[in-house]
Amino acid sequence: MLLRVTVGWHFLYSGIWKLQTPSFSAAGFLSQAKGPLAETFYKLAPDLDGREHLDVEKNVADMQDYVDRFASANSLTEPQAAAASRALKTRQLEVIEFLTDPVRMPKVAKDAPAKLPDGAIEIKLSDQTLVVSPKDDFADHLVKLDRLAERRVAPTHDMPYEQKRIWDEQTRLRGQAAGWSKPVDNAWDGLVLELHAVVGEKPVQEVPLAKTRLEQVDRVVTYTNIAIGACLILGLFTRFAALAGAVFLVQIVAAQPDWPGLYPPPHPSAGRSLLVNKEFVEMMALVALGLSPVGRWCGLDYIVHNGLARLMPRRKGTV
Numbered sequence: 001m002l003l004r005v006t007v008g009w010h011f012l013y014s015g016i017w018k019l020q021t022p023s024f025s026a027a028g029f030l031s032q033a034k035g036p037l038a039e040t041f042y043k044l045a046p047d048l049d050g051r052e053h054l055d056v057e058k059n060v061a062d063m064q065d066y067v068d069r070f071a072s073a074n075s076l077t078e079p080q081a082a083a084a085s086r087a088l089k090t091r092q093l094e095v096i097e098f099l100t101d102p103v104r105m106p107k108v109a110k111d112a113p114a115k116l117p118d119g120a121i122e123i124k125l126s127d128q129t130l131v132v133s134p135k136d137d138f139a140d141h142l143v144k145l146d147r148l149a150e151r152r153v154a155p156t157h158d159m160p161y162e163q164k165r166i167w168d169e170q171t172r173l174r175g176q177a178a179g180w181s182k183p184v185d186n187a188w189d190g191l192v193l194e195l196h197a198v199v200g201e202k203p204v205q206e207v208p209l210a211k212t213r214l215e216q217v218d219r220v221v222t223y224t225n226i227a228i229g230a231c232l233i234l235g236l237f238t239r240f241a242a243l244a245g246a247v248f249l250v251q252i253v254a255a256q257p258d259w260p261g262l263y264p265p266p267h268p269s270a271g272r273s274l275l276v277n278k279e280f281v282e283m284m285a286l287v288a289l290g291l292s293p294v295g296r297w298c299g300l301d302y303i304v305h306n307g308l309a310r311l312m313p314r315r316k317g318t319v
């Protein structure tokens with residue numbers, strides 16, 4: 001019973017802390033994933049490598065879609081819709097100016113079809129079309145990401161020296177992407193604020209941005225921790241809660257397995273172990289709790305179990 005309450009307290013407090021900390025995000029943990037399942041965990045974090053933030057066409061189209069949904073949800077008047085369009089164009093141009101350089105089109109014969117120079121793209125806004133090319137730094141970043149992806153599947157990727165080089169290059173590229181992403185995020189934040197100002201004093205019908213998978217992961221982790229912790233402390237649905245907690249910790253162990261040869265090694269402050277770290281120990285404790293009727297000992301499962309037992313029809317010959 002003491003083990004049940006102790007582990008439950010750990011889960012409950014962890015979930016409450018996440019709930020009370022607006023800045024909590026699992027992105028840092030997911031970005032440090034290593035081992036054979038690392039790529040699976042990377043996909044749960046939003047745009048770690050910066051590909052989406054550096055995609056000018058996607059940003060322009062997403063901004064247009066967001067303004068359309070905002071205008072529909074808030075039933076904007078004609079003057080308000082015109083103000084929203086101006087705000088949209090301003091922020092789209094801000095993103096375009098940051099991510100790209102203008103392209104000079106070569107002179108062509110009068111009847112010849114216009115041909116874009118190599119690497120140039122057309123960006124269609126509501127009232128004009130711009131011909132631009134990605135800035136050299138950003139284009140070079142994307143090329144290096146492609147090369148890094150090739151190195152991850154190369155025959156030598158498991159060699160210790162290559163693991164270190166891949167990890168160091170990955171960390172460097174993600175650091176670059178994080179810095180470059182801020183101006184794009186600022187443009188999005190500015191667009192949302194300007195649209196709210198367009199509505200004026202009337203209550204604004206919020207239009208959420210597209211939910212990232214990470215936001216869903218953060219929410220699931222937070223409320224799952226709280227539910228598992230509360231159930232273990234109260235002894236309610238104990239077996240299910242314990243096994244759910246064990247499954248949660250399986251993912252933690254799989255994301256950062258403590259195994260020789262995997263880079264990077266754990267921080268010295270974490271000590272040294274061979275797979276069996278503190279998360280593994282707690283996981284096995286939960287498996288043990290899940291295979292025992294511990295919730296019926298000073299827990300609500302005693303009431304639930306006996307209540308269900310009285311409702312179940314008894315077979316003949318039983319007392």
